[in-house]
Amino acid sequence: MRDEKKYALMIDAENVSSKYIEIVTKEAQTLGNVTIRRIYGDWTASAKNSWKDSLLENSLSPIQQYSYTVGKNSSDSAMIIDAMDILYTNDVDGFIIVSSDSDFTKLAMRLRESGKQVVGMGESKTPKPFVRACEQFKTLDVLYKNHHPEQKVNAPERFRKQEIRCVPTERALPREQPKDAQPITNLHAIKETVISLLDENSDEDGWMYLSELGNMIQKLYSDFDCRNYGFHKFGKLIESFPELQTRKDDSSNGITKIVLVRRRED
Known part of the structure; x- marks a missing residue:
């Protein structure tokens, strides 16, 4: 009987919402034995509080990365360095990189050059270069929507009683999409x-x-x-x-x- 493949799971908490953790872990476990589970972010920031309950529940090892520069993802370099360390010092068959950041494109290419399977996970806004650099890519927001269909939410009473007046326009303007948005393949x-x-x-x-x-x-x-x-x-x-x-x-x-x-x- 063939041995189960071993994977390293690496999550960029700066770029992925904690609401996807159930999907991430489930998809990872279907691939094989996830022997390394690490999640990277600035855990001193209040924005990471939503992740903290998920760490113990999913056996994730938090890696602290301080945000020294505003607006700059502090986790990228740490994840890349750790991935290369794992490549040369641990016996894993593949890497699961969870991020919507194109900065991991070169890393994915390098790991595949070394014969490792690379599975990416991120939102549909993930730039195509990173998606294509992975052997497989899981679109988290699409999978989340399939697992959690939107429920109709009734407006509060005070809003229902208000008369809403709209100023007519010649035509409705399309909602602007993020410039890096990349829809799934048609x-x-x-x-x-x-x-x-x-x-x-x-x-x-x-x-x-x-x-x-x-x-x-x-x-x-x-x-x-x-x-x-x-x-x-x-x-x-x-x-x-x-x-x-x-x-x-x-x-x-x-x-x-x-x-x-x-x-x-x-």
Whole structure:
């Protein structure tokens, strides 16, 4: 039996909200054995109080980094130095870097050059260079929304009784997006890539293993996660495309099923 892979979890508390901790730890545990769990930030700042209850509950080791300069993330250099120390002194198979900061792009590239798997986690605003530098990237705000659907909140009574007057304008102005916002890969682009991969890699009858197709998509789009599009399994996402069809065959052991996919015949 193959040994479980070991990972180092490194969280940038300056750049990630504590509300994501449940998703972060759950996603990390699905990868393997998280032997190193560190979280970096200025713990003397009141803004970090929301994290403190989560430290013991999730066995996170807080690393103190004082903010000597206003507006400058103090955790970046400490995380990078520690990651390189872990690379050379600890037996880990991969790193899980939790941040929405592009400053970790070069680190992710360097770790992968050394043969380590790098899984990134951050919000959808994370710059593309860091997303693409990771082998996989989990979009935390999308996963959080799937786990915590927004609930309708009734306005307080004093506000409901007030008459609200709006000054009409010629047209509504679009809400300005952060300049570094990077939405997840468009589903149409995923579908077009799937069809292209099928054309290039299917057998003479047009069939291709679903698992092989999924691996190729993950390598092409590090931020790909079928849950981003409302599906819990890759097969369900594929079945939602009217251009494609799937079939299930018995495996050699006669117990499990092998799923194949191809273009739907006219």
